[in-house]
Each structure stands twice: as structure tokens, then as C-alpha cells.
Amino acid sequence: RSSWQVLQQQVPAGLNFVASGVPYWNTDVGGFFGNDPDDPKFRELFTRWVQYGAFCPMFRVHGTDKPKEVWRFDPDTQKILIDAINLRYHLLPYIYSVSWQVTNSGYTMMRPLVMDFRNDVATRKIGDQFMFGPSILVNPVTHPEVTQRAVYLPKGTRWIDFWTGASLDGGQTIQASAPISNIPLYIRAGSIVPYGPSVQWATEKVDAPIELRIYPGADGEFTLYDDERDNYDYEKGAYATIPLKWNQRAKNLTIGARNGSYPGMPAERVFKIVYVSQDQGAGIAPSEKVDQTVTYRGAKIDVHLD
Numbered sequence: 001r002s003s004w005q006v007l008q009q010q011v012p013a014g015l016n017f018v019a020s021g022v023p024y025w026n027t028d029v030g031g032f033f034g035n036d037p038d039d040p041k042f043r044e045l046f047t048r049w050v051q052y053g054a055f056c057p058m059f060r061v062h063g064t065d066k067p068k069e070v071w072r073f074d075p076d077t078q079k080i081l082i083d084a085i086n087l088r089y090h091l092l093p094y095i096y097s098v099s100w101q102v103t104n105s106g107y108t109m110m111r112p113l114v115m116d117f118r119n120d121v122a123t124r125k126i127g128d129q130f131m132f133g134p135s136i137l138v139n140p141v142t143h144p145e146v147t148q149r150a151v152y153l154p155k156g157t158r159w160i161d162f163w164t165g166a167s168l169d170g171g172q173t174i175q176a177s178a179p180i181s182n183i184p185l186y187i188r189a190g191s192i193v194p195y196g197p198s199v200q201w202a203t204e205k206v207d208a209p210i211e212l213r214i215y216p217g218a219d220g221e222f223t224l225y226d227d228e229r230d231n232y233d234y235e236k237g238a239y240a241t242i243p244l245k246w247n248q249r250a251k252n253l254t255i256g257a258r259n260g261s262y263p264g265m266p267a268e269r270v271f272k273i274v275y276v277s278q279d280q281g282a283g284i285a286p287s288e289k290v291d292q293t294v295t296y297r298g299a300k301i302d303v304h305l306d
Contacts, residue, residue, distance in 0.1 A: 002031030002042060002063075007049055008142040012127035014056065015112040023108040026058035030068050037072040044144055044180065046073070050081050051183035052140040054088040055132045057099075057109045080181050086198045087284050093194035093210055093224065096202075098133040100225035100239075109133055117154035120171070126152055134222070135191035135215070136162075139176060139184040151176040151184055158189040158217040165282035167217060187276075189217030192244045192253070194224055195286070202229040207266035211290075212244065212273050213281050214253060214305070220246045227262050238262040242296075251275075251305045258298040269296045275305050 014025045030046045037043065046068065053059045061068060070081045088095075101107035108115075111131040113123035129139045129152065137159065139151045153159045155171030162185035168174065176184035187193065195211040206229070227239035243256035253273060272290045274281040280289040291305050 002034040002045060004045060004142060004144055006031055007045065007052070007140075008128070011052070011130070011140055011142065014110060015127060015130055018057075018108045018110045019112055019115070023102045023110075024057045025110055026056045026060055027053060028062040029053040029059070030061055030063055032063040034065060035063060035068055036066050037068055037074075037077075041144070043073060043077045047077060047080050047084075047180060048141045048183075050084050052138075052142075054084045055110075055136070055138040055140075055183075057102075059088055083181065083284055084183075089198045089200070090195050090284065090286075091193075092199065092202070093196040093226075094133060094135075096229075097194065097223060097225040100241075101223075103234075113152075113154055117156065120154050120156065122152060123154055135188050135193055137186040137188065139178075139186075141178050141183060147177070147179050148175045149178050149184060150174070151186070153186060159186040160189065160215045160217070160276060161185075161282070162187055163283055165276050165278040165280070187213075187215045189215055190220030190246060190248065191215040192220055192222040192246055194222070194244075197286075206264075207269065209270040209272050209293075211281075211287060212253065212271050213287075214246055214273065214275050216248060216275060216277075219248050226265070228264060233262065240265055253303045253305065255294070255296055255301045255303065257300045258296075267297065270294070271296055273303055273305065 010027045017025050029049050035042050070078055098109050113126050116131050117123045132138050141149055150173055152173045153170045157170045159168050163182055178184050193213045195213050197205050197208045199205050222244045224242040227234040239262055240258055240260040242258050245254040271294050273292045274287045275291050281287050292303055294301055
């Protein structure tokens with residue numbers, strides 16, 4: 001049903017599900033039964049559910065009773081919903097690459113904190129936060145009429161606020177800002193997050209520039225994956241990977257030699273490299289300030305950021 005209690009239950013249920021070895025999880029966003037886009041209380045619940053759903057391996061709205069397409073909501077709610085959906089689209093290069101790790105390495109995209117921070121005993125009883133891939137700490141808001149929530153930042157690393165670029169120490173619980181417009185998100189230091197254009201389908205803008213958001217504070221690496229996006233030829237080896245490595249001390253990003261190819265693969269890619277701080281690289285909108293722009297043609301490139 002469409003209720004806060006049901007939303008609250010989805011988060012640990014999903015974590016148990018993926019930890020049992022089934023990597024693709026989703027909910028009926030908004031609840032299957034009982035909803036009304038004209039009801040302000042449901043608008044709030046639906047908004048928070050969409051914000052959570054955008055960070056599940058699969059993301060869909062589904063249900064019965066009154067229809068709940070985005071355009072059926074009031075303009076203020078529509079804007080927030082569209083922002084959450086656009087964030088999901090911007091993250092498609094990251095999500096698609098992580099899905100390759102699911103296929104290739106038995107990975108799981110949605111991750112209970114104890115998977116990545118097993119030596120941090122505080123993570124063993126946390127069922128309402130999770131990692132989305134290796135980099136993004138997701139903290140769903142599952143109670144009504146709140147504008148902040150407690151967030152535990154696992155120890156052993158620093159964390160960067162996705163919305164502000166502020167850097168915080170791990171190993172502490174904070175009261176995270178959570179206005180209705182935002183779900184609290186924190187990015188692990190050392191992460192390289194490929195951030196693409198806002199698209200509406202998988203094969204749109206395949207050669208568009210990609211932002212590589214570098215979250216400072218530690219060394220890091222990520223494998224960018226791509227294929228034809230609309231068939232199963234990857235099972236026959238038709239795909240390409242690009243290794244990315246960040247050296248924090250040297251302030252150097254290595255875009256490694258491309259491995260593999262597929263029909264229709266762009267001959268070159270443009271990467272806009274952004275060193276995230278409180279001045280740039282924060283939030284949903286593509287970065288206005290870019291540290292360097294490079295054209296990549298498949299050979300290794302070292303990019304030094306002053």
C-alpha cells in the first residue's frame with residue numbers, strides 16, 4: 001500500500017534481497033494500492049519514494065487506483081520529481097558500468113553498508129542506508145514532514161556531500177539536510193563518477209561529452225563500460241572498457257587504453273574533468289566550471305590537475 005510504513009520496509013527488504021544473491025531489486029514506486037496525486041500527503045510520500053527508487057538497481061512507477069504519471073502532479077511536485085529522474089539519467093554511465101560489474105564479476109549494485117565497511121561494527125545494524133555501487137552513499141527519507149535525517153558516515157574514508165561539495169570525516173553520525181527537494185547523498189572520497197547528459201533512452205547521445213567527477217581525499221579507480229546498449233552482443237564480446245585511475249597526491253587522472261570494441265563505437269570521446277569542491281561539481285546540473293577537457297581516442301592519457 002501507499003504508506004510511510006511500507007516505504008520504510010522497502011529499504012531493508014531490498015538490502016536483504018540483494019545480499020541473498022539476487023542483484024536487481026525494485027519497488028512499485030509510490031505503492032501499488034492507494035494513491036491520489038491531488039492529495040498533498042500522497043505527493044510528499046510519492047516524492048520521497050521516487051527519490052529512493054532512483055537509487056535502486058531498477059527504477060519504475062507501478063500500481064493501480066488513480067494514475068500517477070509525473071505530469072498529474074502539481075507543478076512544484078513535478079519539478080522535484082523531474083530532478084530526481086534527471087539525476088538518474090545523468091548517472092547512466094555510472095549505472096551502466098556498475099551493471100557490467102554485476103554481469104562480469106558477480107557484483108551487486110545496491111549494497112548494505114557492511115559489504116564495503118565490514119570492519120566498522122556500526123554498519124552491521126544499519127538497514128536504512130546503503131551504497132549504490134562503489135561510490136554513492138544513499139540515505140532515503142522515509143518519514144513525513146522532516147527536513148533532516150540522521151546519517152552515519154562509515155569510518156575509514158572521507159565523504160563529500162553531493163549537493164554542496166563539502167567534505168566530512170567518516171566514523172560519525174550527522175544530521176543531514178533533507179528538504180523535500182533532496183535525498184541526502186554522500187560520495188566516497190577517491191571516487192571517479194562518470195556523469196553524462198540527461199537522456200531519455202539508452203541509445204540517445206552515445207557520443208555526448210561525459211563529466212568525470214573526481215571526489216578528492218583518496219586514491220581511486222573506476223572502469224567505464226559501454227556497448228551497443230540495445231542487444232545482447234556484449235555476450236559475444238562486443239563491448240569496450242576504459243580504466244580510470246586517480247592519484248590524489250599527484251593530482252593525476254589516468255584515462256587508460258581502451259580495451260575491446262563494438263559496432264558503432266564512437267571514434268573519440270570528450271571527457272570534462274571536474275575536481276569536486278564547494279565551488280564546483282556539486283548538485284544535479286552539469287558543472288559550469290571544468291578543470292580540463294580532453295578528447296580521448298582510445299590511447300592512454302594522463303591528466304594533471306593543478
